[in-house]
């Protein structure tokens with residue numbers, strides 16, 4: 336088995352390879368003077384299983400393009416099987432045509448990956464209107480979750496917590512994590528007015544006063560969703576407020592905005608490399624890839 340990466344997730348890729356006693360060989364990716372992509376494998380992949388470990392952030396569009404080139408090249412060089420491990424899979428939020436004429440990005444992304452990979456493994460993909468990855472992928476799919484790792488972290492590091500999901504889709508994280516921790520939880524009702532403006536209200540109130548409120552979501556992008564949820568916790572006089580995201584994108588200076596808004600702590604998993612990474616998901620990938628050995 337050869338473990339490689341197009342550039343994102345390099346440290347996870349290295350750790351996974353070390354734990355699996357597999358060869359780690361990163362790709363050379365650069366551009367010709369005119370901007371055309373240049374990509375090169377630096378080890379022989381003929382007859383081997385090639386695992387590309389690459390999160391689709393930063394730079395989702397380049398990631399998709401690089402992964403397609405890497406997977407096609409692996410196949411062309413005689414790889415036995417090409418597995419894409421995308422700890423964060425981008426484009427999943429655009430799962431319908433919200434306005435006439437829009438691209439359904441998630442379908443287009445999957446349509447381009449289907450012919451060049453044999454399997455995709457990802458962590459907490461944003462499944463909202465799709466029931467499963469199978470709705471868009473024709474190849475074998477594995478959906479892992481960081482719920483257990485997050486629950487374990489909260490249980491061991493945060494005293495007297497309550498869990499809040501900032502919108503109803505986040506019940507899939509809030510409910511499971513609260514159960515694991517053994518504490519109360521609720522989800523807020525979020526209205527999104529634009530990609531940068533949201534409003535939230537608490538429809539099933541629980542006591543937040545004096546509690547360490549942990550707001551959990553799959554994606555922290557601009558941070559606005561987290562900040563709206565924080566406002567509710569502040570109104571209810573929470574003792575401290577901690578934001579946890581599986582995937583910390585922190586675009587448009589989201590991290591600074593969240594800190595300024597008053598979060599006591601902001602934590603993420605290392606699905607996307609960031610200084611907030613405190614929850615390690617490497618073992619999830621190692622356990623899954625052991626099945627391929």
Ligand code: R5P
Pocket residue numbers: 428461501502504530533552553554555556557558559560561
């Ligand atoms: C969408 O429903 C997701 O679960 C997140 O709530 C959303 O992506 C967060 O985006 P932002 O940080 O830009 O508010």
